[in-house]
Amino acid sequence: MNEHGHSVEIDPDKCIGCVACCQACPTKAIRVLGGVAVVKPELCTYCGNCVRVCRYDAATAKTSNPADLKMFKHTVALPALTLYGQFGRDVMPSQVMDALRKIGFDSTYDVSWMCEMVTAATDAYLSECNGPWPKISVTCPAIVRLIQIRYPELIAHMVPIETARELAAKILRRKLSSELRLDPSEIGIFFITPCSAIMNSILRPVALDQSYIDGAFSIAEIYGPLLDAIKTTEKVDHDVPISPSGLFWAMAGGEIAGMRNTNTMAVRGIQDVEFVFDRIESGTFATVDFIEAYICPDGCVSGQLVIEGRYAAQRNIQQIARKLGDQGQVKEEKVRTLLREHFFDLEEEVKARPARALGRDLKQRIAMKKEKAGVLEQLPKKDCAACGAPDCETLAEDIVLGERMVEDCLFVRIASLTGDGTTGMEGKDE
Amino acid sequence: MKAEVKGSEILYVERFRILHGDYEHGGDAAAAIKAVLKELGIHPDLIRRLSIANFEAEMNVIMYAEEGEMEFQVLADAVRVVLTDRGQGIPDIELAMTPGYSTATPAMRERGFGAGLGLPNIKKNVDLFEIESTVGVGTTLRYSIFLSERQRAGEA
Numbered sequence: 001m002n003e004h005g006h007s008v009e010i011d012p013d014k015c016i017g018c019v020a021c022c023q024a025c026p027t028k029a030i031r032v033l034g035g036v037a038v039v040k041p042e043l044c045t046y047c048g049n050c051v052r053v054c055r056y057d058a059a060t061a062k063t064s065n066p067a068d069l070k071m072f073k074h075t076v077a078l079p080a081l082t083l084y085g086q087f088g089r090d091v092m093p094s095q096v097m098d099a100l101r102k103i104g105f106d107s108t109y110d111v112s113w114m115c116e117m118v119t120a121a122t123d124a125y126l127s128e129c130n131g132p133w134p135k136i137s138v139t140c141p142a143i144v145r146l147i148q149i150r151y152p153e154l155i156a157h158m159v160p161i162e163t164a165r166e167l168a169a170k171i172l173r174r175k176l177s178s179e180l181r182l183d184p185s186e187i188g189i190f191f192i193t194p195c196s197a198i199m200n201s202i203l204r205p206v207a208l209d210q211s212y213i214d215g216a217f218s219i220a221e222i223y224g225p226l227l228d229a230i231k232t233t234e235k236v237d238h239d240v241p242i243s244p245s246g247l248f249w250a251m252a253g254g255e256i257a258g259m260r261n262t263n264t265m266a267v268r269g270i271q272d273v274e275f276v277f278d279r280i281e282s283g284t285f286a287t288v289d290f291i292e293a294y295i296c297p298d299g300c301v302s303g304q305l306v307i308e309g310r311y312a313a314q315r316n317i318q319q320i321a322r323k324l325g326d327q328g329q330v331k332e333e334k335v336r337t338l339l340r341e342h343f344f345d346l347e348e349e350v351k352a353r354p355a356r357a358l359g360r361d362l363k364q365r366i367a368m369k370k371e372k373a374g375v376l377e378q379l380p381k382k383d384c385a386a387c388g389a390p391d392c393e394t395l396a397e398d399i400v401l402g403e404r405m406v407e408d409c410l411f412v413r414i415a416s417l418t419g420d421g422t423t424g425m426e427g428k429d430e
Numbered sequence: 431m432k433a434e435v436k437g438s439e440i441l442y443v444e445r446f447r448i449l450h451g452d453y454e455h456g457g458d459a460a461a462a463i464k465a466v467l468k469e470l471g472i473h474p475d476l477i478r479r480l481s482i483a484n485f486e487a488e489m490n491v492i493m494y495a496e497e498g499e500m501e502f503q504v505l506a507d508a509v510r511v512v513l514t515d516r517g518q519g520i521p522d523i524e525l526a527m528t529p530g531y532s533t534a535t536p537a538m539r540e541r542g543f544g545a546g547l548g549l550p551n552i553k554k555n556v557d558l559f560e561i562e563s564t565v566g567v568g569t570t571l572r573y574s575i576f577l578s579e580r581q582r583a584g585e586a
């Protein structure tokens with residue numbers, strides 16, 4: 001993976017300049033300029049909505065180069081729990097792990113039991129902390145970015161517990177380097193990801209100096225080889241130890257399902273997340289202890305880099321969990337010891353990355369806000385995005401910032417060509 | 431406590447009308463003001479405090495008054511809200527300011543309101559707070575939060 005690249009990229013050769021991604025972007029981070037979509041990285045949450053809506057394969061999620069595997073003496077696949085639900089309800093996790101080794105990884109490692117540990121650690125944290133309430137899960141990295149960019153005041157609400165995938169990689173590297181007598185840097189840990197947001201969190205970790213994970217491949221790109229490999233795997237009776245309650249983390253609601261604390265909510269999809277976050281800021285949900293939030297509509301099973309449809313995938317996960325039976329992996333004593341050692345703690349503070357502010361100081365910002373309102377008056381408020389900004393308000397903002405002109409609006413341009421200054425497409429008079 | 435910030439020029443004003451029983455739009459004024467404050471790059475902590483105060487004040491009008499107008503002002507050194515309502519008024523302000531005291535009906539309580547913390551909560555979250563009320567006429571609230579030197583300079 002290119003250290004300086006972004007996990008979401010738009011190929012200017014493939015982009016035809018339609019505005020689908022621009023309108024689908026939840027943080028209004030995309031503009032179509034000169035017929036090509038351009039991402040403003042400072043506003044991007046790497047949610048991958050643009051990848052989802054692009055019909056021309058121009059918006060893509062960047063993953064590791066398979067050649068990166070050669071840089072390590074020992075490589076490990078760390079599959080997202082979502083992977084287990086991609087191959088129907090009869091393929092068990094042990095077969096998926098076996099197939100991962102067949103396609104080239106030296107070993108595999110399961111994250112579900114670490115999810116169960118994080119659940120226990122979260123319960124312990126909630127019982128001891130003093131607010132502000134509600135606390136918000138940091139599992140979905142697009143949610144973390146959304147908070148940094150759009151809801152910086154909610155940073156104090158984040159549960160300061162590292163994600164299960166990073167913790168699993170941290171513990172695994174320690175374990176393997178002593179078992180295999182390798183330097184930790186000789187071990188390559190690769191996440192098998194359902195989304196571009198996790199990929200970005202590996203490139204640019206939020207609360208870590210450097211990710212414990214070395215790279216990522218998407219479920220979609222290894223699905224074909226994996227499916228072929230699964231066909232040649234034997235069904236085994238003794239499955240790899242999987243935590244069924246951890247397995248449910250693949251879907252929205254799975255995190256809170258395993259918690260002791262039931263004063264919780266699961267919030268799904270960007271629109272609902274915005275609805276709830278707006279209200280948390282105003283203090284509305286202060287009686288709730290914990291919120292699990294995903295930018296994707298059903299959690300990780302609905303990431304943009306999966307193959308199995310999200311409904312079938314959830315059915316699969318449920319049935320696999322049932323087949324695995326009751327095999328809780330986590331001993332409370334172990335969790336308590338790790339809590340005392342601060343094993344779960346976020347290593348660095350989460351920083352706010354507020355979206356661009358109009359103007360230098362308060363006076364200038366107010367002047368520019370008024371200017372923006374004036375510009376918006378001249379625009380048709382059709383939010384057609386033909387100008388390349390997602391809506392009229394964003395175009396007005398870009399104009400005030402000196403990046404665009406009122407004439408970039410097609411309605412304004414047509415009106416200037418007709419004799420009476422109208423387009424015949426106006427909305428009703430106010 | 432005097433809620434007037436002396437000698438300060440009003441840089442920005444917006445007004446919101448609030449109607450009795452309009453739970454459907456309850457919180458809209460507070461949300462709109464919050465959006466403006468965010469756009470102006472005001473510190474999150476100040477936004478949170480003012481949003482809590484605004485929401486409480488707005489819901490008070492919806493629950494207890496006939497109608498009201500919330501005027502939101504940005505001054506050079508503070509943000510200020512003046513909320514004037516027409517309605518029953520408050521006979522005993524000291525009692526109304528007591529945490530836990532409430533005249534909420536069971537229906538309001540069912541909606542999660544009426545804990546008797548509204549007015550005290552507003553006062554707790556602002557720097558200046560003033561309340562005037564005439565029984566049978568209405569109530570006026572004035573409250574402000576100061577902007578620090580750094581905020582005025584544009585550092586959130």
